[in-house]
Amino acid sequence: MQRAAFILRMREGMNSLSRVLKAIEKYQGAVLHLETRPNKRDNGQLDALIKMQMSRLNLLQLIKNLRQSGTLEHVTLLGEDNISAKNPWFPRHASELDNCNHLMTKYEPDLDMNHPGFSDKEYRSRRKDIAEIAFKYKYGDAIPYIEYTETENKTWTAVYNTVKELVPKHACAEYRCVFKQLEEAGIFQALRVPQLEEMSSFMKKATGFTLRPAAGLLTARDFLASLAFRIFQSTQYVRHTKTPFHTPEPDCIHEILGHMPLLADPSFAQFSQEIGLASLGASDQEIEKLSTIYWFTVEFGLCKEAGETKAYGAGLLSAYGELLHALSEKPEHRPFDPASTALQAYQDQEYQPVYFVAESIEDMKDKFRRWVCQMSRPFEVRFNPHTGRVEVLDSVEKLDSLIHQLSTEILHLTNAINKMKACPV
Numbered sequence: 001m002q003r004a005a006f007i008l009r010m011r012e013g014m015n016s017l018s019r020v021l022k023a024i025e026k027y028q029g030a031v032l033h034l035e036t037r038p039n040k041r042d043n044g045q046l047d048a049l050i051k052m053q054m055s056r057l058n059l060l061q062l063i064k065n066l067r068q069s070g071t072l073e074h075v076t077l078l079g080e081d082n083i084s085a086k087n088p089w090f091p092r093h094a095s096e097l098d099n100c101n102h103l104m105t106k107y108e109p110d111l112d113m114n115h116p117g118f119s120d121k122e123y124r125s126r127r128k129d130i131a132e133i134a135f136k137y138k139y140g141d142a143i144p145y146i147e148y149t150e151t152e153n154k155t156w157t158a159v160y161n162t163v164k165e166l167v168p169k170h171a172c173a174e175y176r177c178v179f180k181q182l183e184e185a186g187i188f189q190a191l192r193v194p195q196l197e198e199m200s201s202f203m204k205k206a207t208g209f210t211l212r213p214a215a216g217l218l219t220a221r222d223f224l225a226s227l228a229f230r231i232f233q234s235t236q237y238v239r240h241t242k243t244p245f246h247t248p249e250p251d252c253i254h255e256i257l258g259h260m261p262l263l264a265d266p267s268f269a270q271f272s273q274e275i276g277l278a279s280l281g282a283s284d285q286e287i288e289k290l291s292t293i294y295w296f297t298v299e300f301g302l303c304k305e306a307g308e309t310k311a312y313g314a315g316l317l318s319a320y321g322e323l324l325h326a327l328s329e330k331p332e333h334r335p336f337d338p339a340s341t342a343l344q345a346y347q348d349q350e351y352q353p354v355y356f357v358a359e360s361i362e363d364m365k366d367k368f369r370r371w372v373c374q375m376s377r378p379f380e381v382r383f384n385p386h387t388g389r390v391e392v393l394d395s396v397e398k399l400d401s402l403i404h405q406l407s408t409e410i411l412h413l414t415n416a417i418n419k420m421k422a423c424p425v
């Protein structure tokens with residue numbers, strides 16, 4: 001058996017793709033990985049990266065077959081070693097996130113029979129209309145305003161009131177603090193779903209994090225990439241009113257109540273960006289590890305606070321059933337350790353049997369930074385807040401200029417300390 005990877009330029013979009021997949025099946029190949037992106041030069045065309053495995057003889061036949069196909073403009077065969085090696089593609093600027101909105105469709109109401117909206121045509125059509133806004137969204141656009149219906153606002157009210165009741169006792173200090181600020185700013189109110197645009201402006205002032213609308217659950221690679229730019233891709237539709245306390249897929253109530261308060265906390269925002277930066281150009285196996293760490297921290301994390309255990313995970317802070325389960329005696333609590341957390345199997349259908357408890361958000365960030373150094377990526381990246389670009393630190397000139405910038409910053413900080421020492425307040 002031989003492994004191979006192709007980049008295909010498809011003249012007829014998804015129709016070309018289905019023909020290619022049929023050809024792979026005909027030659028008894030197995031697809032190991034598949035991703036598509038709009039072609040950079042021609043928006044009507046689609047590029048696909050397909051990694052596969054098949055016998056050498058069949059592979060040669062397949063290449064011949066694909067190269068003769070009128071539906072493909074280009075067929076480029078890559079050696080397995082050439083993929084994701086020294087110079088893989090990943091977004092270097094937030095505008096390139098327009099190419100990073102690939103969806104996982106497994107929990108969508110059209111396809112998942114267990115989704116509470118599966119048999120509700122009206123709900124599915126509303127969800128589709130709101131998702132359509134995200135598909136059309138381009139970098140730099142204002143986030144479109146959604147006129148939420150009375151039913152949607154009622155669903156928000158039910159969840160909001162429950163979370164508000166649980167926050168003082170069970171949420172971590174960072175969450176409690178921002179929750180209060182959001183109430184004082186009039187953004188968190190019981191009667192209406194906050195708009196993403198107002199949440200985005202609030203977060204931007206606090207930590208520089210902003211939002212862009214997403215049409216549903218994104219692939220881990222695309223979702224994590226956006227965090228590198230301090231951008232959170234958020235859904236805008238509301239869960240089905242039949243089950244206000246449970247949603248099989250992310251919805252805006254989960255994002256707004258679960259994720260956004262902590263993205264407005266400086267330390268947590270930094271941790272989220274660190275995961276995002278680590279994901280750029282990472283191998284598929286490492287993306288899996290990073291998304292597992294994300295799962296057990298950002299989604300389902302617990303932390304210690306003055307001798308008690310509190311929740312900081314968004315999946316807990318937006319779902320009271322699992323929150324109470326997580327803080328009860330039933331599940332196992334283990335100390336957060338990135339190396340073992342990254343390998344822990346997780347549950348996306350039921351409550352977790354295991355949760356990881358961090359000493360603090362700062363401690364979690366330090367441990368993560370140390371762990372991430374051993375990743376196989378042969379280069380280091382840095383986010384430049386002035387240009388909004390991610391830079392690969394691969395030349396002496398770039399490092400020299402960075403050291404110069406940092407020296408200036410340190411000089412300012414030293415001056416500030418000296419001035420405070422000279423005239424203590």
Ligand SMILES: [Fe+2]
Nearest residue numbers: 250299314315
């Ligand atoms: Fe989430």
